[in-house]
Amino acid sequence: MQLAIRHTTTYSFSQPASHGLQRLRLRPKSTHGQQVVDWKMELTGAKCEAEYEDQHKNQTALISIEPGTQLLTITCSGLVTTSNNAGIVGPHTGHMPLWHFLGQTELTQPGPKLRALVAKLAPDGEGPLPLLHALSRDVLTAVRYEIGHTDAKTTAEAAMAEGRGVCQDHAHIFVGAARMLGIPARYVSGYLMMNDRIDQEAGHGWAEAHVAGLGWVAFDVSNGIGADARYVRVATGCDYREAAPVTGISYGDGDSALAVSLAVEQQLVEQ
16 A cells, blocks of 8 residues: 655744744654655754664654744655554564563653553463454453543543543553553554545554564553554654654744644555
8 A cells, every 4th residue: 555645744933932942753654564665754843953763773863943933834745655563563673672662651651540551361372462452452342542631741641530531541541551551562653544534634653562573552442442553653662752753842922822633644646
């Protein structure tokens, strides 16, 4: 499948910004099951200072906001070919050792709610894969998908207590629980082509767990499926903070407003 993506992020400042830095993880990875055919980034009100590969092999750009900017626009667009590997991403690669993904972070740290969720899981002797599928179902049962109750700072334990959350929360809960079970797990940010629309509300987040003999396996808890050809992996990390599309700071008087537009659609490939 070939997917066309156009992702625009706009920051509006009520007063001219005097200084700002942003770290962008917006370029998809050419990796197992996907290949970046074409990709470009256009900036208005900022300039690119450096591009590099971070510790998780995420394609990363560091940009500086031009002094006096009141409207910062980051537009990324391109084509990515994908294949359906039944959620199997493949062997571990990268700069970080596999054991690194067993350690909890502030966002995945278990509390009483998460521990209780894991305690209910009953290993059936068939190996970790059925257990992980059961975990994915249990997370969605415990925390129903509902926007407006959590944000980027919400921890897995807080989302469990709330009982409502979004894809980021589901992924953090799954990752934290998998690590409690001794299974390496990580957060994934990227894009998902919805079958009923082109324009999306936002990017998507899901989880990957490492299973011996298979490598990394993707679990989209929010949709109750594994990743297929509609998914584009952009960045991975121990949690959302390490895979966030945009992070950074800006200095200046006044307030700022954020607007995001995203379109993902399938392109017909001529034979």
